[in-house]
Amino acid sequence: MRKKKHIETTLVILTRNEIEGMRALVGRIPFEACDEHFVVDFESDDGTVDFVRKRGIRIIRQEKPGRGEAFRLASREAQGKFLVFFSPDGNEDPADIPKLLDKLREGYDMVIASRFLPGSRNEEDRFLVRPRAWANRAFSFVANLLWNRGGEYVSDTINGYRAIRKSAFDKLQLTAQGYAIEYQMTIRAIRKGMRIAEIPTIEGQRIGGESKAGSIPTGLRFLWFLLREGLTRF
Numbered sequence: 001m002r003k004k005k006h007i008e009t010t011l012v013i014l015t016r017n018e019i020e021g022m023r024a025l026v027g028r029i030p031f032e033a034c035d036e037h038f039v040v041d042f043e044s045d046d047g048t049v050d051f052v053r054k055r056g057i058r059i060i061r062q063e064k065p066g067r068g069e070a071f072r073l074a075s076r077e078a079q080g081k082f083l084v085f086f087s088p089d090g091n092e093d094p095a096d097i098p099k100l101l102d103k104l105r106e107g108y109d110m111v112i113a114s115r116f117l118p119g120s121r122n123e124e125d126r127f128l129v130r131p132r133a134w135a136n137r138a139f140s141f142v143a144n145l146l147w148n149r150g151g152e153y154v155s156d157t158i159n160g161y162r163a164i165r166k167s168a169f170d171k172l173q174l175t176a177q178g179y180a181i182e183y184q185m186t187i188r189a190i191r192k193g194m195r196i197a198e199i200p201t202i203e204g205q206r207i208g209g210e211s212k213a214g215s216i217p218t219g220l221r222f223l224w225f226l227l228r229e230g231l232t233r234f
């Protein structure tokens with residue numbers, strides 16, 4: 001009998017109308033660095049679904065919207081003990097995928113691609129006024145101030161480009177539906193005293209399509225979320 005291949009790593013690609021990004025990036029994604037991969041898609045109607053299927057990539061269609069939903073669905077479907085989440089909109093450099101996984105192999109519970117470390121670059125760095133980057137740094141500052149007791153400072157608590165052990169993901173019992181999912185994941189990992197590492201990343205520009213995360217509504221949602229999370233016993 002043939003021995004079943006051991007699945008260590010699962011690559012999850014998150015899409016909601018990302019045809020241009022997928023076209024540009026699919027050839028650069030190091031699929032061979034992962035034992036399993038699939039796309040989690042929410043209602044794309046721009047050709048993303050066909051594009052993915054034609055390449056023989058498994059696609060899981062989400063029924064409820066939101067990145068939070070996508071992360072939980074992916075974790076239920078994944079067979080690997082290490083999960084790495086990649087969004088093909090141009091912001092994330094696919095070459096970081098093996099680097100994130102290597103850090104998990106070193107024993108960390110979660111590894112974040114940070115846009116705010118020495119050697120990193122943030123999408124807004126080309127501008128003088130950087131509202132999104134400043135808001136991101138402020139949210140990270142508050143999370144560390146409130147909950148980080150002696151762990152390494154986490155410089156980018158919000159970036160979605162990250163890898164995590166499935167066992168750690170399950171322990172965090174994440175409830176956020178949308179873009180707050182990553183922030184919640186980091187806050188709860190800090191509160192649980194999990195081992196968190198960061199690697200510097202170079203954030204690229206969005207390749208095509210549209211951002212679904214307007215800065216002001218997303219920022220306000222984060223503030224509201226921070227308040228609720230602060231009041232949650234965990």
Ligand SMILES: Nc1nc2c(ncn2[C@@H]2O[C@H](COP(=O)(O)OP(=O)(O)OP(=O)(O)O)[C@@H](O)[C@H]2O)c(=O)[nH]1
Pocket residue numbers: 014015016017018040041042062065066067070087088089091206210211212213
């Ligand atoms: N599966 C899934 N993917 C989503 C959902 N919402 C957004 N995405 C994907 O998540 C990634 C990040 O979403 P964006 O809208 O680019 O948000 P952002 O990165 O904060 O904003 P910009 O980079 O400025 O556009 C993209 O690849 C989206 O296609 C969702 O509900 N489900």
Ligand SMILES: [Mg+2]
Pocket residue numbers: 087089091206
């Ligand atoms: Mg983006």
